[in-house]
């Protein structure tokens with residue numbers, strides 16, 4: 001007798017969310033079909049994390065050379081061709097590509113089909129004219145750059161994070177619209193290559209999700225590096241005057257024209273809601289305009305799941321991968337076993353220089369949610385390794401439950417912040433407090449020691465005065 005379904009799972013989209021879903025399903029011996037209409041690896045590999053971090057690496061290298069005196073080196077020059085820098089970006093993508101390839105996933109036991117998937121019913125998907133059926137479907141269709149209808153923009157031309165990687169010539173005058181993580185990373189990057197960059201942001205500061213002090217520190221760094229940061233500027237239209245292009249903004253009731261030859265729109269990413277048959281089903285759309293998934297990641301139907309940028313609430317590769325485990329396991333084992341998603345400890349990092357990383361609550365969130373907290377700080381200027389490396393700037397800010405060492409959240413700004421945050425992620429995930437970080441041996445001299453010293457600052461601030469008084473008396477007595 002034939003099977004009722006062709007597969008246990010059909011996964012739509014081979015980006016971070018879809019690849020991890022398919023990988024887990026195949027590993028635990030389910031029959032899984034993975035459908036991709038574009039390039040394997042999705043946004044992260046082709047137009048997101050990998051190209052951006054590769055470009056940032058080259059920009060950082062140029063910057064370090066310009067800071068040679070910081071290392072006792074009188075003069076260091078560099079000579080580069082932006083086209084070659086971009087070629088390197090694509091070489092890095094190509095070097096990682098095999099990891100996400102059809103060949104690798106086929107070898108892992110996944111049936112990969114290249115083509116556009118369209119859900120036709122709650123158990124069927126049409127691809128390349130063929131109707132495939134599965135007990136469950138996972139939608140991992142991702143997101144695309146959000147481009148608002150700004151008058152004149154289509155006419156003048158603009159880039160997004162989907163297309164900027166095709167540049168082969170360094171822009172002369174660049175406007176980057178949007179001071180979020182993508183806009184901030186690329187602003188600093190292009191400025192370091194030598195473009196004249198203006199960052200335009202509607203809010204009164206960049207990186208609004210982070211505490212103001214960190215936005216301010218990044219703004220100062222950008223300004224020192226020659227970027228013009230225009231906060232409080234609301235983009236209205238794009239104009240051409242005498243053959244020159246301008247982004248016209250409203251600022252404090254006045255009109256400000258910012259000239260550019262290259263415009264990058266980095267205003268966030270909108271969940272992809274078209275092109276895979278949503279209209280054929282009754283899948284709810286959230287107020288954030290993404291697929292609404294419940295605590296099991298089910299989207300409107302008990303056998304249809306959504307993961308990654310298409311549902312959110314966070315849009316990170318590691319978050320998509322985190323959701324993928326839940327969606328995959330729930331899809332394969334429900335109704336016998338179901339797991340609620342756990343978003344209590346989600347880290348992220350913006351790869352500016354200094355990096356800005358966070359896990360859990362920051363001060364503005366704690367205030368907004370009326371959660372009582374205490375703040376402990378540690379300045380990286382006090383860290384030996386930060387001094388030897390010539391990067392003794394930045395800080396760690398930890399929020400704890402008042403009177404306890406329980407960590408509510410941590411924000412780190414500084415070199416390697418994205419790596420340093422991992423210890424707080426581990427601690428929060430496993431209920432370890434600052435005392436446990438303090439009681440852990442950290443190799444000397446490392447950046448990781450900063451976490452221990454932050455924990456030490458908490459300890460010093462919480463040493464009970466009565467105990468210290470008693471100790472003082474004890475030692476005095478011992479001296480007699």
Ligand SMILES: Cc1cc2nc3c(=O)[nH]c(=O)nc-3n(C[C@H](O)[C@H](O)[C@H](O)COP(=O)(O)OP(=O)(O)OC[C@H]3O[C@@H](n4cnc5c(N)ncnc54)[C@H](O)[C@@H]3O)c2cc1C
Pocket residue numbers: 012013014015016017018035036037038039040041042043044045047048049050052115116117118140141142143161182272275276307308309310315316317318319320351
């Ligand atoms: C510039 C930039 C930098 C970033 N940097 C970071 C970073 O440093 N760290 C981090 O964690 N995150 C970063 N991100 C975010 C990260 O890239 C995304 O969160 C992540 O890739 C989302 O994965 P996903 O699987 O949800 O979607 P995607 O990777 O977008 O995958 C969706 C896939 O679905 C396919 N698809 C869509 N419709 C269909 C259909 N009908 N049929 C078949 N296939 C379909 C698409 O072609 C695509 O390949 C960055 C993003 C950008 C743009």
